[in-house]
Amino acid sequence: MIGLGLIGGSLLRAASAVGREVWAATASEADAAAAGAEGFDASTDVEAALRRAAGQDALVVLAVPLTAIDGVLRQVGSCAPNCLLTDVTSVKSSVLASVRSIAPGTRFVGGHPMAGTAESGWRAGNAALFGGAAWVACVEEDTDLAAWAEVARLALDVGAHVIPLTAKTHDEAVARISHLPHLLAAVLATIGSEGGPVPMALAAGSYTDGTRVASTRPELVRAMTEGNREALLPVLDDALGRLGAMRGSLASTGGLAATINAGHKGAQALAQARELTPAGVRVDLAAPDAREGLRALGERGGRITAIADETAIGEVA
Amino acid sequence: MIGLGLIGGSLLRAASAVGREVWAATASEADAAAAGAEGFDASTDVEAALRRAAGQDALVVLAVPLTAIDGVLRQVGSCAPNCLLTDVTSVKSSVLASVRSIAPGTRFVGGHPMAGTAESGWRAGNAALFGGAAWVACVEEDTDLAAWAEVARLALDVGAHVIPLTAKTHDEAVARISHLPHLLAAVLATIGSEGGPVPMALAAGSYTDGTRVASTRPELVRAMTEGNREALLPVLDDALGRLGAMRGSLASTGGLAATINAGHKGAQALAQARELTPAGVRVDLAAPDAREGLRALGERGGRITAIADETAIGEVA
Structure with missing residues (x-):
């Protein structure tokens, strides 16, 4: 484990709790000391940790911020150039491009556990963070299955379910359901607070829900939104178009039915999407079309819930 | 109590629980029967309930949807034309205008408890709904103190604190912290769900928080947003301006720091506004400048927490 923030720290605890041999390195002396004090094998020597991983053919997890990925990849390239490698950052295309450029010999699988809190750092972590969460494990044309x-088993071991997608499909989806929410929350928190003390005194559920993620550390939000510019721009244009049409309708006819009814339908779609029927989909990971089979499952909104005998077992809506 | 939906039903239960004599009427036979089965004095005869209130000089609470207010006010005007009257709807200027036009002899105080859930109807109600909530009680130039x-005591009795504001100040504030959040949630829920099954499969905290209120019954959201058009339009323009500038910045420099940092600062402002210091502000309700004193308290983000001996006792930041 390289990095011991919220995700890395939680994953170290969770993987250790299920009996995996784990060791960690982080640039943060404070995090390494805190993890060490809790009995984990943690140091600040990233290169030693990588060399150890290379020697044992261990899975290396990059749990560092997106802005630190390239620097750590250079260390991977020199200390563990052929290692099993994954990451947990929230944008996948740019990381894939960095790996292909900086550490092309690694057996890399892009990853993104869809779990988190507004908190960050080692102390905010906990072994249960991934229970029931979606964990994207990317399947590209050249992915080593x-x-x-290996990456999917780690995610399953810590309680997540696995969604196989390309980096591009992942990035388009998170622009809609993670990056746009963060930006709308930021705008809402700005407009609410700039109204002075009265709006703050009246703020209740709709405002606190709508602004909750605006408390996230700004550098984390910047990294993921700015790092996903290509997928995010059309989504922002969609939001601007809809808000502009709504504003026009309110000003002219006074009606907001189209906006509000569409939103209500959208909210119901989320509830429906969560009613998955275990359909017993099976993908033989040794089959020649296994990559296509995995991606087709992910693109239908399905997920892998177990891997047994080189077969991925999943469920779809 | 006229109306036994979420708010009326919760208020009937809460007022009864603190020992007040309460009776209710509603146009819904099902709600009246359900309330009656739980031991409450509830019927479908609104006019009889109003005449009884007139006879006992009881406080009449209009807990009907905004779109039903004018019809009920006509009944008030004929059956209880001089009664003590309040309401619990989410827009205050339009209700004030209706009262002045339809039932001008009533001693009216506009009210708005800032409490609710995405649920609605008698069965969704509970006596604890108002505990710790803000309850706006309007103070206009001609308000009978x-x-x-009386209205403030009811709100305090059921566990709320009272915020004295004009209808106009209330409406401007809720445009920012209630109506804009509902419309942004609708747009987000639309854009998320129109992305197909993958965004729905990946949706986690930021999306579920940001879209939660999009599940509210559309007719309720329409009534409050369309009913607050004058205050809402400039807030929508503010949101469009900020989102447009953000979009331009992402497309040109790739930077979102201004948006994200402002949002983070706004989120902190909410947390700070909630750290009120009991300052022991007292407003003598018999003083000639009592209305100004109450409004000044509300406009500073303060609130009334008790009324004793015709003195309102409050706290400010």
Whole structure:
């Protein structure tokens, strides 16, 4: 584990709790000391940790901020150039491009656990963070499926379910359901607070829900939104178009039915999407079309819930 | 109590629980039967309930949807034309205008408890709904302060704190912290769900928080947003301006720091506004400048927490 913030720290605890051999390195002396004090094998020597991983053919997890990925990849390239490698950052295309450029010999599988809190750092972490969460494990044209299965087993071991997608499909989806929410929350928190003390005194559920993620550390939000510019721009244009049409309708006819009814339908779609029927989909990871089979499952909103005998077992809506 | 939906039903339960004599009427036979089965004095005869209130000089609470207010006010005007009257709807200027036009002889105080859930109807109600909530009780130039104190005592009795504001100040504030959040949630829920099954499969905290109120019954959201058009339009323009500038910045420099940092600062402002210091502010309700004193308290983000001996006792930041 390289990095011991919220995600890395939680994953170290969770993987250790299920009996995996884990060791960690982080640039933060404070985090390494805190993890060490709780009995974990943690140091500040990233290169030593990587060399140890190379020697044992261990899975290396990059749990560093997006802005630190390239620097750590250079260390991977020199200390563990052929290792099993994954990451947990919230944008996948740019990380994939960095790996192909900086550490092309690694067996890399992009990853993104869809779990988090507004808190950050080692002390905010906990072993249960990934229970029931979606964990994207990317499947590209050239993904090594043995490496993919290793990453998927780690996610499954810590209680997540696994969604196989390309980096591009992942990035388009998170622009809608993670990056746009963060930006709307920021705008809402600005407009609410700039109204002075009265709006703050009246703020209740709709405002506190709508602004909750605006408390996230700004550098984390900047990294993920700015790092996903290509997928985010059309989504922002969609939001601007809809808000502009709504504003026009309110000013002219006074009606907001189209906006509000569409939103209500959208909210119901989320509830429906969560009613998955275990359909017993099975993908043989040794089959020649295994990558297509995994991606087709992910693109239908399905997920992998177990891997047994080199077969991924999943469910879809 | 006229109306036994979420708010009326919760208020009937809460007022009864603190020992007040309460009776209710509603146009819904099902709600009247459900309330009656739980031991409450509830019927479908609104006019009889109003005449009884007139006879006992009881406080009449209009807990009907905004779109039903004018019809009920006509019944008030004929059956209880001089009664103590309040309401619990989410827009205050339009209700004030209706009262002045339809039932001008009533001693009216506009009210708005800032409490609710995405649920609605008698069965969704509970006596604890108002505990710790803000409850706006409007103070206009001509407000009868004895009537205001009656409404404030009801709100205090059921666990809320009272915020004295004009209808106009209330409406401007809720445009920012309630109506804009509902419209942004609708747009987000639309954009998320129109992305197909993958965004729905990946949706986590930021999306579920940001879209939660999009599940509210559309007719309720329409009534409050369309009913507050004058105050809402400039707030929508503010949101469009900020989102447009953000979009331009992402497309040109790639930077979102201004948006995200402002949002983070706004989120901190909410947390700070909630750290009120009990300052022991007292407003003598019999003083000639009592209305100004109450409004000044509300406009500073303060609130009334008790009324004793015709003195309102409050706290400010």
